[in-house]
Amino acid sequence: MSVFRRPLPVPSPDRDALAGRRFLIASAPFGPFSMDLAAAIEASGGVVRRLILNMGDRLDWRRSGGRVHREPLDVFQAALPEWIGAFTDVIVFGDTSPHARAVLAEARRRGLPTWILENGYFRPDWITLERQGVNAEGCSPADPEAYAEVEAREPRPVPVGRILPWHVTHISLYYFVELLGRRAFPHFRPEYDPPPWRQAFGHMSRALMTRRTATRKRIRTLLKGDLPFVLVCLQRDGDSQLLRHSTLSTNGAFLARVLDSFAAHAPPELHLVVKGHPLDAGVTDMESTTMRLAEARGAADRVHYLDGGALADLCRASKGLVVNNSSAALSALGFGTPVKVLGEAFFNMEGLTDCRPLDQFWSAPRPPDPLLFARFRTWVIDNTQINGGFHGPAVRRATAMALVRRFAADRYVGGQA
Numbered sequence: 001m002s003v004f005r006r007p008l009p010v011p012s013p014d015r016d017a018l019a020g021r022r023f024l025i026a027s028a029p030f031g032p033f034s035m036d037l038a039a040a041i042e043a044s045g046g047v048v049r050r051l052i053l054n055m056g057d058r059l060d061w062r063r064s065g066g067r068v069h070r071e072p073l074d075v076f077q078a079a080l081p082e083w084i085g086a087f088t089d090v091i092v093f094g095d096t097s098p099h100a101r102a103v104l105a106e107a108r109r110r111g112l113p114t115w116i117l118e119n120g121y122f123r124p125d126w127i128t129l130e131r132q133g134v135n136a137e138g139c140s141p142a143d144p145e146a147y148a149e150v151e152a153r154e155p156r157p158v159p160v161g162r163i164l165p166w167h168v169t170h171i172s173l174y175y176f177v178e179l180l181g182r183r184a185f186p187h188f189r190p191e192y193d194p195p196p197w198r199q200a201f202g203h204m205s206r207a208l209m210t211r212r213t214a215t216r217k218r219i220r221t222l223l224k225g226d227l228p229f230v231l232v233c234l235q236r237d238g239d240s241q242l243l244r245h246s247t248l249s250t251n252g253a254f255l256a257r258v259l260d261s262f263a264a265h266a267p268p269e270l271h272l273v274v275k276g277h278p279l280d281a282g283v284t285d286m287e288s289t290t291m292r293l294a295e296a297r298g299a300a301d302r303v304h305y306l307d308g309g310a311l312a313d314l315c316r317a318s319k320g321l322v323v324n325n326s327s328a329a330l331s332a333l334g335f336g337t338p339v340k341v342l343g344e345a346f347f348n349m350e351g352l353t354d355c356r357p358l359d360q361f362w363s364a365p366r367p368p369d370p371l372l373f374a375r376f377r378t379w380v381i382d383n384t385q386i387n388g389g390f391h392g393p394a395v396r397r398a399t400a401m402a403l404v405r406r407f408a409a410d411r412y413v414g415g416q417a
Contacts, residue, residue: 034061059174120327136244151375222304231314232323237251259297
């Protein structure tokens with residue numbers, strides 16, 4: 001039985017919408033989505049090539065049109081100006097890998113349209129499409145007044161269903177194959193630490209552990225409402241948003257900062273619940289790390305760790321949420337949950353998040369302005385989000401066609417919208 005409630009509708013392509021345009025996919029979501037996107041572009045009259053930088057890319061691009069590069073990064077960068085002019089548009093997934101950043105820089109120097117894909121800001125039913133950057137480098141205004149004239153609407157996306165099993169499978173397969181194929185691509189090394197093969201094994205073992213009886217019992221206790229708590233959501237260590245948009249670039253540093261403040265300033269009856277990231281590979285034992293840091297600060301009896309649980313239920317039951325810069329905060333804001341951000345995030349602004357020092361958050365967290373959030377969400381969805389997903393078979397084709405429609409409608413020339 002399909003994990004999706006109903007498939008997204010796939011419209012017929014306009015066969016001339018992208019005529020004369022040549023797209024370079026410099027990086028893509030893990031899994032076969034890049035093939036779906038290429039098929040949609042070609043069905044609309046465009047031409048597509050994809051950079052192949054390792055054997056994982058070859059696994060995900062089982063078709064013609066691959067542009068293989070095996071040389072060191074500096075050689076790749078030096079050769080870019082010679083061939084990138086053959087393209088009219090550049091697509092990347094994320095904007096942090098060295099090859100993607102090199103391609104984006106050269107494309108922008110030439111005034112080529114750039115299209116940056118990322119996981120949705122409002123998950124799970126959306127993906128992100130930006131032009132210049134994502135998250136803190138995206139196009140969303142940082143001033144609450146910029147949203148004053150927006151007519152708020154309640155979003156009604158077609159649900160995409162569960163994405164985590166597909167996502168984990170695609171990541172794990174990609175990096176297993178990348179490791180096996182390193183002799184063919186001797187100069188490529190993933191930017192992540194710990195090594196992706198260790199993460200892949202960690203994903204599998206973690207998947208077997210997240211439904212433990214003890215975890216379910218902890219969640220039931222929290223949801224009863226008898227235990228006042230603030231929720232803390234972790235991100236994946238090595239996440240580009242931690243490295244580029246926070247002075248607290250690891251989960252350990254983030255937790256230490258949160259626990260320092262909690263131990264010194266939280267009311268004695270308040271508890272802290274730390275939730276692991278759903279895509280954390282489990283290479284680092286974050287439960288042990290959390291409890292070790294809590295014990296060192298004399299707060300172990302009021303700190304709890306969860307490897308699982310529905311974010312919506314936990315947010316609704318909590319007194320507030322603390323994040324580094326995780327987009328989990330956007331879900332919490334939608335529930336009216338007070339949010340404190342310690343890193344840089346495009347949604348960290350007066351009226352949405354609590355912009356006072358963390359030490360004041362524990363006693364009297366400030367909830368978001370519901371009207372501002374509704375306007376903000378409408379603006380962000382209208383300008384950066386597309387209903388769909390990169391991983392589920394029932395939604396990939398429709399998502400690719402939705403991207404093609406945006407490419408056709410929103411092209412800019414010479415760097416000008």
